[in-house]
Amino acid sequence: QFLGLAADAAEAGDHTFASLISSIQTDESRHAQIGGPALQVLIANGQKATAQKKVDIAFWRAWKLFAVLTGPMMDYYTPLEHRKQSFKEFMEEWIVAQFERALTDLGLDLPWYWDHFLEELSQTHHGMHLGVWFWRPTVWWNPAAGVTPTERD
Numbered sequence: 001q002f003l004g005l006a007a008d009a010a011e012a013g014d015h016t017f018a019s020l021i022s023s024i025q026t027d028e029s030r031h032a033q034i035g036g037p038a039l040q041v042l043i044a045n046g047q048k049a050t051a052q053k054k055v056d057i058a059f060w061r062a063w064k065l066f067a068v069l070t071g072p073m074m075d076y077y078t079p080l081e082h083r084k085q086s087f088k089e090f091m092e093e094w095i096v097a098q099f100e101r102a103l104t105d106l107g108l109d110l111p112w113y114w115d116h117f118l119e120e121l122s123q124t125h126h127g128m129h130l131g132v133w134f135w136r137p138t139v140w141w142n143p144a145a146g147v148t149p150t151e152r153d
Helices: 002-011 015-044 048-077 087-106 114-120 124-134
Strands: none
Touching (some): 015 048, 048 114, 048 124
16 A cells, blocks of 8 residues: 555656555554464464454454555546556555465465455445545635536536
């Protein structure tokens, strides 16, 4: 997420934000490297059910946060000429496939709500953006960005 966001920001000419996100990415990459080994330790010590529960809870929370922070930004606030793929396409390519593979490699199951999550890829972030659009006085930016008639088409 961070590398792609930094690249998109640089391509759009926002080099300050690109540098900030690149810096955050190095810290987050360390965090990402802890999850797999921690789950392996739990599984190796007879705590597979605990590992599965932690994955189920953490993925759902991460999905909801990611959907609100990244989905509208990709599908509504990135200028058309700089959009490479939709949020759903990004999720299917970079999150769904890799997450499924990682869980399989660990011997864990997909979260029990996986089919519901896949359905939400088509709608959740759009609903969140509608909320921002209709409650514009409550946000600190101009939510009209990204929803001109051309972009809606």
